[in-house]
Amino acid sequence: SNRVPWILGTHLHPEVGPLDRAPSGSRVCMIEAHGFARRKPYHHHKLTLVFAAMRHVRDELREAGYEVEYVRTETFREGLATYFDRHPDDTLVAMRSPSHRSGDRFADLVDAVGGDLELVGNELFCSTRAAFDEWADGETDAFRHEGFYRWLRSESGVLLREDGSPVGGEWNLDEDNREFPPDDWAAPPVYEPELDDLTAEVSEWVAAEFDTWGSTSDFPWSVTREDALAALDHFVTERLPEFGPYQDAMRADDPAMAHALLSPAVNLGLLHPWEAVTAIEDAYRSRDDVPLNSAEGAIRQFLGWREFMRHVYRHAMPDLAEASQLGAERPLPDLFWSGETDMACVGGSVGDVYDRGYSHHIQRLMVLSNFATLWGVDPDELNEWFHATYVDAYHWVTTPNVVEMGSYGSGVFATKPYVSSANYVDRMSDYCEGCAYDPDQTTGKGACPFNALYWDFLARNEDDLRSNHRMGLLYGHVDDKREDCEMDEIYQRVSELRTMEREGEL
Numbered sequence: 204s205n206r207v208p209w210i211l212g213t214h215l216h217p218e219v220g221p222l223d224r225a226p227s228g229s230r231v232c233m234i235e236a237h238g239f240a241r242r243k244p245y246h247h248h249k250l251t252l253v254f255a256a257m258r259h260v261r262d263e264l265r266e267a268g269y270e271v272e273y274v275r276t277e278t279f280r281e282g283l284a285t286y287f288d289r290h291p292d293d294t295l296v297a298m299r300s301p302s303h304r305s306g307d308r309f310a311d312l313v314d315a316v317g318g319d320l321e322l323v324g325n326e327l328f329c330s331t332r333a334a335f336d337e338w339a340d341g342e343t344d345a346f347r348h349e350g351f352y353r354w355l356r357s358e359s360g361v362l363l364r365e366d367g368s369p370v371g372g373e374w375n376l377d378e379d380n381r382e383f384p385p386d387d388w389a390a391p392p393v394y395e396p397e398l399d400d401l402t403a404e405v406s407e408w409v410a411a412e413f414d415t416w417g418s419t420s421d422f423p424w425s426v427t428r429e430d431a432l433a434a435l436d437h438f439v440t441e442r443l444p445e446f447g448p449y450q451d452a453m454r455a456d457d458p459a460m461a462h463a464l465l466s467p468a469v470n471l472g473l474l475h476p477w478e479a480v481t482a483i484e485d486a487y488r489s490r491d492d493v494p495l496n497s498a499e500g501a502i503r504q505f506l507g508w509r510e511f512m513r514h515v516y517r518h519a520m521p522d523l524a525e526a527s528q529l530g531a532e533r534p535l536p537d538l539f540w541s542g543e544t545d546m547a548c549v550g551g552s553v554g555d556v557y558d559r560g561y562s563h564h565i566q567r568l569m570v571l572s573n574f575a576t577l578w579g580v581d582p583d584e585l586n587e588w589f590h591a592t593y594v595d596a597y598h599w600v601t602t603p604n605v606v607e608m609g610s611y612g613s614g615v616f617a618t619k620p621y622v623s624s625a626n627y628v629d630r631m632s633d634y635c636e637g638c639a640y641d642p643d644q645t646t647g648k649g650a651c652p653f654n655a656l657y658w659d660f661l662a663r664n665e666d667d668l669r670s671n672h673r674m675g676l677l678y679g680h681v682d683d684k685r686e687d688c689e690m691d692e693i694y695q696r697v698s699e700l701r702t703m704e705r706e707g708e709l
């Protein structure tokens with residue numbers, strides 16, 4: 204039978220997998236299903252991005268001589284039925300999607316409409332499932348990122364010296380990456396793709412067709428491979444040198460800082476992560492303006508963290524999606540959707556997400572997830588919010604990042620919760636300067652909510668966390684606060700904060 208590549212919306216790379224192996228003139232299947240987009244309040248930019256990118260690939264493949272069967276439909280099942288009606292003898296060949304059970308689900312759907320499907324390995328990653336599983340089998344700490352990252356660096360030769368040791372002598376230079384920029388620092392320019400006609404049309408259609416969240420204008424994302432390559436080149440040339448030192452810093456008026464902003468393109472398959480890794484390493488080796496901490500820090504995101512998330516997800520699902528080892532079960536405060544709050548850090552970060560479906564990783568971890576975790580939000584609810592609102596979010600990406608890293612939901616790889624009081628936000632951002640709350644106060648009117656919530660979080664999770672050696676020191680402070688009767692005031696403040704939240708006044 205005729206083996207036909209089925210190009211999913213997140214597998215758009217023309218030089219990877221079944222599409223790469225199909226010569227011009229071949230038939231290609233693409234199914235643009237809309238039903239999923241009605242099930243959550245997705246960000247307008249997120250839907251625009253995926254549908255515009257798919258339609259661009261369709262047009263480019265047609266131009267290159269492919270016969271693209273492009274089916275626009277409500278569900279994948281209907282789309283597949285239409286496809287096999289037209290081409291009953293074809294066998295579709297698709298790369299596995301990293302989402303849990305998606306392979307089985309697609310196999311069932313194809314089976315139900317009487318078609319044939321062959322699933323092949325996903326080549327849009329730097330590591331394979333088999334290689335990870337073989338390595339992990341002999342590791343006691345397979346689910347610790349650092350060991351995984353060193354293994355991948357060693358296997359791939361990235362930033363290695365000839366004797367196999369890391370360039371610069373250290374594997375991880377994060378110690379150098381916790382600076383806050385001086386007042387007169389101007390972030391390097393951001394790459395701004397032009398909005399082409401096709402994308403403008405998709406953007407309008409998405410706004411009319413779906414019940415979306417977020418801004419429907421100022422769409423800033425690359426929707427073609429050519430543009431994604433230009434964005435990569437721009438990042439490496441202009442922004443990479445300063446990425447490292449300021450990667451954990453936040454400024455209220457500067458959502459991009461020196462971040463790569465490439466995750467949406469990589470997660471759609473417009474860029475291969477190897478292309479990013481190679482470009483960054485080449486820049487480090489050929490230029491003298493790229494410090495090692497910037498190159499290593501950026502490479503660790505693409506080669507280490509992203510791959511690690513995928514493997515952890517694969518091994519920890521389905522339990523991970525529902526995990527809440529601390530018993531957190533509060534609903535997500537409405538201010539995550541409305542952005543209406545006097546907390547400058549939370550409101551500013553939600554505003555950034557509203558504007559473009561993006562905020563950088565420290566806003567995600569130390570502002571939004573931190574606040575939700577201190578508040579006691581059910582990790583699953585927070586995960587759903589990230590999944591719907593971020594342009595680069597897919598279930599396999601957000602579930603380990605949000606449920607585990609952000610919420611300490613299961614302990615599969617995080618060794619402690621990533622929570623902090625206002626102290627961290629004040630040190631690493633300029634939010635507190637413009638905030639209605641006082642980062643130095645814990646109780647009383649006007650005291651920063653993060654502070655009382657932080658001590659309340661430690662106290663209410665004492666049974667789970669006190670024995671954790673990374674938390675032990677903090678419980679000394681909890682003991683002191685109990686002795687000084689300060690905890691009662693803290694509980695009082697938390698109860699005020701909960702009332703304020705209910706009344707929309709937090």
Ligand code: SF4
Pocket residue numbers: 545546547548549624625628629634635636638639640641642651652653
């Ligand atoms: Fe955020 Fe508190 Fe700082 Fe306000 S004072 S910006 S709420 S950490």
